[in-house]
Amino acid sequence: MLERKKGFIKKIKNKMDAERFKHTAGVVESAIKLAEDKAVCVNKVEKAAFLHDIAKNKTLEEMQKLIIESEWKVDKLEMSIPAVLHAPAGAVIAEKEFGVNDKEILSAIRYHTLGHPDMCLTALIIFAADFIEPHRNFPCVEKIREIIFEDFTRGIIEICSSMVQHQLETAKIIHPNTVMLRNRFLLY
Ligand SMILES: [Fe+2]
Ligand SMILES: [Fe+2]
Numbered sequence: 001m002l003e004r005k006k007g008f009i010k011k012i013k014n015k016m017d018a019e020r021f022k023h024t025a026g027v028v029e030s031a032i033k034l035a036e037d038k039a040v041c042v043n044k045v046e047k048a049a050f051l052h053d054i055a056k057n058k059t060l061e062e063m064q065k066l067i068i069e070s071e072w073k074v075d076k077l078e079m080s081i082p083a084v085l086h087a088p089a090g091a092v093i094a095e096k097e098f099g100v101n102d103k104e105i106l107s108a109i110r111y112h113t114l115g116h117p118d119m120c121l122t123a124l125i126i127f128a129a130d131f132i133e134p135h136r137n138f139p140c141v142e143k144i145r146e147i148i149f150e151d152f153t154r155g156i157i158e159i160c161s162s163m164v165q166h167q168l169e170t171a172k173i174i175h176p177n178t179v180m181l182r183n184r185f186l187l188y
Helices: 003-013 018-038 042-051 060-068 082-098 103-110 121-132 141-150 152-169 176-186
Strands: none
Touching (some): 003 042, 018 141, 042 082, 042 103, 042 121, 082 103, 103 121, 121 141, 141 152, 152 176
């Protein structure tokens, strides 16, 4: 392994607990498989996957501060859902502390929790990999793992549907970005 890559992974490992790094490594594994399947740049996808949860250990106040001081636009609804704020905050950290300036990598980190109708293929791969990585074990995950490799469009629809359904069942906010992403693929 190249020294630079080793240093990059070590820096990420130092910023998260063992459980989070295990999940991150799972996302990297699934993202690489999807990138190979879709003929997308593996290096780009791997970097985005390693960085996608980089802000997860931050407090709500720290995440809000990072976002407010950045140029990323985060709507009021997102600001009211602490569990999703680590995504835009992660894009800020990737840019500031890891020197990432690739728009597709930054956008993949930024939108990995809720999705977004304008996501590029790299971002869609991170969104899907985060959902299906090998350590996830919720009821529909096995079915979605199969679908996403058979039919990527259907896989993304299934992921969005599952997210919306979970929010309905737990009486939580459904962010329109997830619904619009689902609509984009339904109309595809
Ligand atoms: Fe995340
Ligand atoms: Fe994640």
